[in-house]
Amino acid sequence: MLSSSTSTLRLHQPTRPHRHHPPAPAAGGATHLASPRRWRGHAPGAASPAPLRARAQRIRALDAAQPFDFESRAAGLLEEHQRLKIAIVGFGNFGQFLARTFARQGHTLLAHSRTDHSALASTLGASFFTDTHDLCECHPDVVLLATSILSAEAVLRSLPVHRLRRNTLFVDVLSVKEFPKNLLLSSLPPDFDVICTHPMFGPESARDGWDGLPFVFDKVRVGDCPARRARAEAFLNIFEREGCRMVEMSCAEHDAHAAETQFLTHTVGRMLAMLELRSTPIDTKGYETLLRLVDNTCSDSFDLYNGLFMYNKNSTELLNRLEWAMDSVKKKLFDGLHDVLRKQLFEGSPHAPNVSSSNVRK
Numbered sequence: 001m002l003s004s005s006t007s008t009l010r011l012h013q014p015t016r017p018h019r020h021h022p023p024a025p026a027a028g029g030a031t032h033l034a035s036p037r038r039w040r041g042h043a044p045g046a047a048s049p050a051p052l053r054a055r056a057q058r059i060r061a062l063d064a065a066q067p068f069d070f071e072s073r074a075a076g077l078l079e080e081h082q083r084l085k086i087a088i089v090g091f092g093n094f095g096q097f098l099a100r101t102f103a104r105q106g107h108t109l110l111a112h113s114r115t116d117h118s119a120l121a122s123t124l125g126a127s128f129f130t131d132t133h134d135l136c137e138c139h140p141d142v143v144l145l146a147t148s149i150l151s152a153e154a155v156l157r158s159l160p161v162h163r164l165r166r167n168t169l170f171v172d173v174l175s176v177k178e179f180p181k182n183l184l185l186s187s188l189p190p191d192f193d194v195i196c197t198h199p200m201f202g203p204e205s206a207r208d209g210w211d212g213l214p215f216v217f218d219k220v221r222v223g224d225c226p227a228r229r230a231r232a233e234a235f236l237n238i239f240e241r242e243g244c245r246m247v248e249m250s251c252a253e254h255d256a257h258a259a260e261t262q263f264l265t266h267t268v269g270r271m272l273a274m275l276e277l278r279s280t281p282i283d284t285k286g287y288e289t290l291l292r293l294v295d296n297t298c299s300d301s302f303d304l305y306n307g308l309f310m311y312n313k314n315s316t317e318l319l320n321r322l323e324w325a326m327d328s329v330k331k332k333l334f335d336g337l338h339d340v341l342r343k344q345l346f347e348g349s350p351h352a353p354n355v356s357s358s359n360v361r362k
Contacts (some may be wrong), residue, residue, distance in 0.1 A: 004241065020299065021222040067126060082234040085105050087140035090147035091117045091128070097203045101210070110135055136163035144236055145180070149307025152180060167223055169193040169231055175262060175304065177251035179311040181220055193228055194220040195235070196251050196318050199244070200260070204296050210288050211243030218251050259314035266305045267322065269297025312361060 084107050088095045091113035099109055099121075109126035111117065112135050118128035129135040136159065143164070147155045152174060161168075170192055172180040177196050184194045200214040222232045240246055249257075273294045280287075297305075308317045 002125050007178060008152065013346075015235065017044065039176075063072075082237060084141045084231070084234055085110065085138070086142045086144055086235075087112070087135055087138070088144045089117075089132075089135075089159070090111075090145060090151075091121065091270070092148075095144075096124075096249035097206075098144070098173070098199070099126060101242060102238065105236070105241065110138055110140055132158065133160050133163060136160050137163050141166065141231055142169045142171055145174070145184075147174075148301070148303045149174050149176060149179070150303050153183055155212075156183060158288050161188060161192070164192075166191045167193060167228060169235065171195045171197055171200060171235060173197055175308055176258065176311045177216075177218065177254040178313075181218070181251045185220065191223070191338070193222045193232065195232060196220055198254060199239070202300070204299055208345045209242070210239065211349070213244055214247050215239045215244035216247045216254050218249060220251070229278055255312050256314055258308075259312055262320055263308045263312060263315045264322070265293070266297045266300070266308060267319070269293045272304065273298050 002290060025310045064096055083105075086102055086107050087110040088099055088102075089112050091099070092115070093113040095111070095113070096117070097113065102109055103126065109121075109124060111121045111126045111128045112130070112132055116128075116130065118130075121128035127138075129138075141357045142158075145152060145156065152172070166189065168186055170188060171186065171194075171323075175198060177198060181196045183196070184196070188194065195217060197208075197215065197217040200216060201210065222228055230293060236246070272290055277291060277294065279291060283291075310320075
């Protein structure tokens with residue numbers, strides 16, 4: 001890029017109509033300006049250079065493009081600054097699902113899992129590690145815990161966190177939130193940052209993209225320095241860039257809502273699966289919705305469903321409410337049935353006993 005002073009010298013040409021020659025070169029040949037362009041000197045008697053007006057026009061064109069080049073370069077630097085080195089611990093179905101988007105956005109990926117997924121990791125440009133010591137020695141910016149709920153504690157306690165940088169960011173994507181929050185705070189050094197998140201979608205529900213889907217997060221502990229805050233925002237920006245609906249919510253509030261929005265959904269889906277429902281030639285839209293619910297819930301492992309029950313204290317209460325609701329509906333149905341039967345048995349009979357529904361044996 002030409003410096004402003006050099007550009008001024010070249011652009012402001014004298015108005016007198018005389019030929020202006022560039023300064024003679026130093027011993028060695030060409031004269032260099034503060035630019036990647038080079039102006040070459042001309043020996044006496046050699047052909048004269050191109051007209052100065054044409055040269056000035058070329059320089060003006062170069063200067064005019066500089067602001068756009070600067071903006072493009074600045075945007076590139078910003079994007080590069082927001083790229084993270086992310087270690088995914090638990091490279092199963094959901095970890096791989098997230099990794100595809102991380103890789104597409106240009107983040108560096110490391111992966112670890114009990115099962116050898118090195119071949120699949122290589123297709124995503126990720127480095128797969130069977131030894132967690134080697135993984136931690138790569139000093140990732142973010143360690144993403146994507147294990148099952150049931151194995152999270154054992155996996156976290158097996159990590160050699162002393163090999164990580166002392167302010168590494170830990171993020172979990174488990175479907176319950178208070179349990180991993182307490183686990184991370186009690187297991188990690190106090191200088192480590194912690195964000196608890198829950199992408200409220202998966203490979204089935206987000207097969208067409210993440211746009212509009214809810215992403216819940218709680219910045220449990222983020223150090224009060226610009227670099228650590230920027231790193232946390234850069235991670236959250238991954239989901240924001242994909243169009244997720246960003247929902248900041250405490251872990252306790254999340255679990256209270258998730259018992260209804262997630263555990264209830266999985267419970268109903270698995271109950272319907274026990275009925276072995278099949279498509280028929282006269283399916284209604286509502287019935288098709290139930291079949292899709294079975295597919296979506298039963299495509300997840302039973303460990304996930306069991307974890308939703310075991311590690312969310314609101315789940316037991318919801319099961320009791322669900323059982324009460326079923327009994328209430330049954331009672332209403334049978335009470336109506338008994339009323340019909342009584343009318344059929346005793347209507348018109350002069351000696352029909354006055355029997356209340358509470359005395360009818362169910």
